Amino acid sequence: MANIVVxxxxxxxxxxxxxxxxxxxxxxxxxxxxxxxxxxxTPSLPWVALGLSPLDKIQFDLAPVLEKQGISFISQAxxxxxxxxxxxxTKDSQVLPYDHLVxxxxxxxxxxxxxxxxxxxGYTHSICTGPHAxxxxxxxxxxxxxxxxxxxxxxxxxxxxxxxxEFVFLVDHELKxxxxxxxxxxxxxxPEPYIGHMGIGGMANxxxxxxxxxxxxxxxxxxxxxxxxxxxxxxKMVGGQTLPYKYAMVMPSFLGPEVVRHxxxxxxxxxxxxxxxxxxxxxxxxxxxxxVITALAPVEETPIPIGTPKTxxxxxxxxxxxxxxxxxxxxxxxxxxxxxxxxxxxxxxMGDQGIAFLADPVIPPRNKSYAAKGRWVHWVKMAFEHYFLxxxxxxxxxxxxxxxxxxxxxxxxxxxxxEEKTELQEVKP
Ligand SMILES: Cc1cc2nc3c(=O)[nH]c(=O)nc-3n(C[C@H](O)[C@H](O)[C@H](O)COP(=O)(O)OP(=O)(O)OC[C@H]3O[C@@H](n4cnc5c(N)ncnc54)[C@H](O)[C@@H]3O)c2cc1C
Numbered sequence: 001m002a003n004i005v006v007x008x009x010x011x012x013x014x015x016x017x018x019x020x021x022x023x024x025x026x027x028x029x030x031x032x033x034x035x036x037x038x039x040x041x042t043p044s045l046p047w048v049a050l051g052l053s054p055l056d057k058i059q060f061d062l063a064p065v066l067e068k069q070g071i072s073f074i075s076q077a078x079x080x081x082x083x084x085x086x087x088x089x090t091k092d093s094q095v096l097p098y099d100h101l102v103x104x105x106x107x108x109x110x111x112x113x114x115x116x117x118x119x120x121x122g123y124t125h126s127i128c129t130g131p132h133a134x135x136x137x138x139x140x141x142x143x144x145x146x147x148x149x150x151x152x153x154x155x156x157x158x159x160x161x162x163x164x165x166e167f168v169f170l171v172d173h174e175l176k177x178x179x180x181x182x183x184x185x186x187x188x189x190x191p192e193p194y195i196g197h198m199g200i201g202g203m204a205n206x207x208x209x210x211x212x213x214x215x216x217x218x219x220x221x222x223x224x225x226x227x228x229x230x231x232x233x234x235x236k237m238v239g240g241q242t243l244p245y246k247y248a249m250v251m252p253s254f255l256g257p258e259v260v261r262h263x264x265x266x267x268x269x270x271x272x273x274x275x276x277x278x279x280x281x282x283x284x285x286x287x288x289x290x291x292v293i294t295a296l297a298p299v300e301e302t303p304i305p306i307g308t309p310k311t312x313x314x315x316x317x318x319x320x321x322x323x324x325x326x327x328x329x330x331x332x333x334x335x336x337x338x339x340x341x342x343x344x345x346x347x348x349x350m351g352d353q354g355i356a357f358l359a360d361p362v363i364p365p366r367n368k369s370y371a372a373k374g375r376w377v378h379w380v381k382m383a384f385e386h387y388f389l390x391x392x393x394x395x396x397x398x399x400x401x402x403x404x405x406x407x408x409x410x411x412x413x414x415x416x417x418x419e420e421k422t423e424l425q426e427v428k429p
Contacts, residue, residue, distance in 0.1 A: 002028045002099040002330055005088050007078045007259070009034035009062050011042060012291025012315035013104030015397035017071055019323035020102075022397070024332055032066055033090060035077035035105075039065075039392055040130050043312060044385050046167045046349070049127040049136035049249070050174055058385065059130065060393060069395040078105070081263040083284045100326045103273055104290040104319070107254035108261075114155050116230030117250060123232050124248040127163055136249065147180050148246030151235055153189030156226040157253030159307025160292075161190065161198050164251045165210070166348045172217045173351025187243055188214065188221040189235065189250075191304035195221050199309045200299050203359050204371040213350070213373070226304050254307065256293055268295050277417055278337040279322050286329075288322040291315040299363055312388075313344040314362055317413040320398060324414060338414040345409075347381040354378045360411050368410070 004024070006017045009032050017032050024030070040059040047053035066073040076090040081101065088096045109128055111118025119126050119135050126132035143150075152168040154161055168188050175181040188195065196202050196210035214221055226238040227250065235243045235250075255261070256271020265283055267273050273289035274282055281287035289295075292315070296308045317340035327333040343360040354377030358370040391399060398413060406412065 003097055004028060004030045004100045004102070004326060005096050005098040006030065006032045006102040006104060007034075007088065008104035008106060008291070008293075009036070009039055009066075009073075010104065010106050010291065011312045012106075012293075012319050013102065014039055014062075014392055015316050016102050016104060016290050016319035016323055017066070018069070018395050019320050019397040020326060021069055021071055021395070023323055023327040024330065026070065027332075028330065029072065031072040031074060031096060032062070033074045033076060033078050033088065033096070034062060037062060037075045038130075041385055041389055041392075042128075043163075045127045045130070045133040046163055046170055048130070048133040049125070049167070050140055050170055051137045052170075052174075055130050055134060058389065060389070065393055065395065078259045079262070081259060081266055081287075083263070083265060083281075083287060086286070099286060100329070101287045102290055102319075102322055102326075103260065103287065103293055104315075105257040105259060105293055107292045108257045108271070110155075110157070110253045110255045113157060113253055114227050114230065116232075117155060117227070117252060123230050124235075124250040126252070127167060127249060128251070139247065143247040144178060144180065146246070147175075147183045149185045149187070149244050151187050151189060151243055151245045151248040151250070153187075153222075153225075153227070153249075154191060154251040154306075155253050156191045156304050157307065158191060158251050159199050159254055159309050160251055161192060161309065162311065162346060162348060164188070164190070164249070165195075166350070167249055168219060169213070169217070169348070169350035172219060177351075186217075186219045188219055189225050189227060189237070189243070190221070190223055191226055191302070191306050192223055193302050193304075194223050197223075197302075197306075199306050200359070200362055201364055203357050203362075203366075204369040206355075206357065206371045209355060209371055209373060213355070224303055254292060260293065267293075270295075272296075277339055278325050279318060279340065280325070288326070290318045290322055294318065296363070308363065311344045311346055311362065313346070313413075314340070314342045316397065317341055317343065321414040323397075336416040339417045341412050341415055343411045343413070345411075347377050347384060349378055349381045352378060354381055356380070358409070358411075 044058040080089040125136040196206035260267040261271040272295035321340040
């Protein structure tokens, strides 16, 4: 019996554990180790941060759900990985031996990179975690009582831009609903070379769509812009411009988590874990990163450095490929190993409408890409939250009808590795 340990139970880790369970059955032991006792559907946090959804609606306790599936669960942070001994040490000093290790912890939020950034030691709000979103919701309530200039954006080095776009549109929509929009000057600040770039060189007509949507709504933007420092009342940009604000939400840059940064030979200088073609650590093939923790090179050099986003569906495709490859290694599946396609469909809510993006794959060159705006996106986004939470509660990574629907759109989550496929490169420090 092999021991498979999965660190992290988010959008990458939980599907990985479910798919491993489906493929390996009861002959092998799967243990999920998670710092947080709950699964949280991160894409809905912008709604929580504006008081539009309670946090409890988008999270659930992991212990009973995993127990029902026959998957062991340890509600503890992993603090150290010893790749030579093949053990994970938890914060409460449990030592967990593994034959295969899946690391899916998500990122560490690098607020410290910009003085004054972030809700803990700084002045800007965040929608990256449940507690952050709750704190943002309180501040939003106070802001509505005393409105003024508002800034939404991303810090230099950021890679996750989608939530900032979604948040700025939602803020605009909410202010209109409250009849306060005329009292609020909204500015979007981003290190992307242009709005709609998203860290991937844009997608279909995303630049045009964003510029039109911002202009129609009277949202000002500063692209190619680096935040230097945040004070309690203003954001200072590199180059000297000062933007006063009463409310600001800024996406930080990401680092790999401490458990990777503190473990030998595990990650690159920023703590992201490198992968080869079949999503194995190049030095330790029985270690597999899934999700934001994976080191992917920036898509292109930009005047202000930015990272490559890893969206929910990309993470699911990594999870499925990793589970497949572990099953091949253990002799449970015959045939070729798989690589994730890194294709994605994303929905950005704008309050009463939204923008849908389809990219196959997300990282260029692409076979297809598509971006469209419409009222239907708002409804699809709400339905998707319900669908995703249901399948995570039910212990299924990819139901057959989802797989079929993707196939009808000409998309797959994984593919057998074609010989000529270019090797993925890790991010250089
Ligand atoms: C506000 C916001 C909105 C987003 N909206 C969208 C969207 O609309 N569509 C989309 O496709 N993507 C969206 N994303 C991106 C998507 O949420 C992420 O890509 C995804 O959550 C990353 O999955 P992950 O498994 O890498 O990390 P996470 O989902 O963050 O999960 C990390 C897990 O690891 C656990 N953990 C952390 N450290 C440790 C440790 N040391 N030991 C044990 N466990 C640990 C955590 O408790 C958690 O269970 C959004 C992201 C944010 C922040």
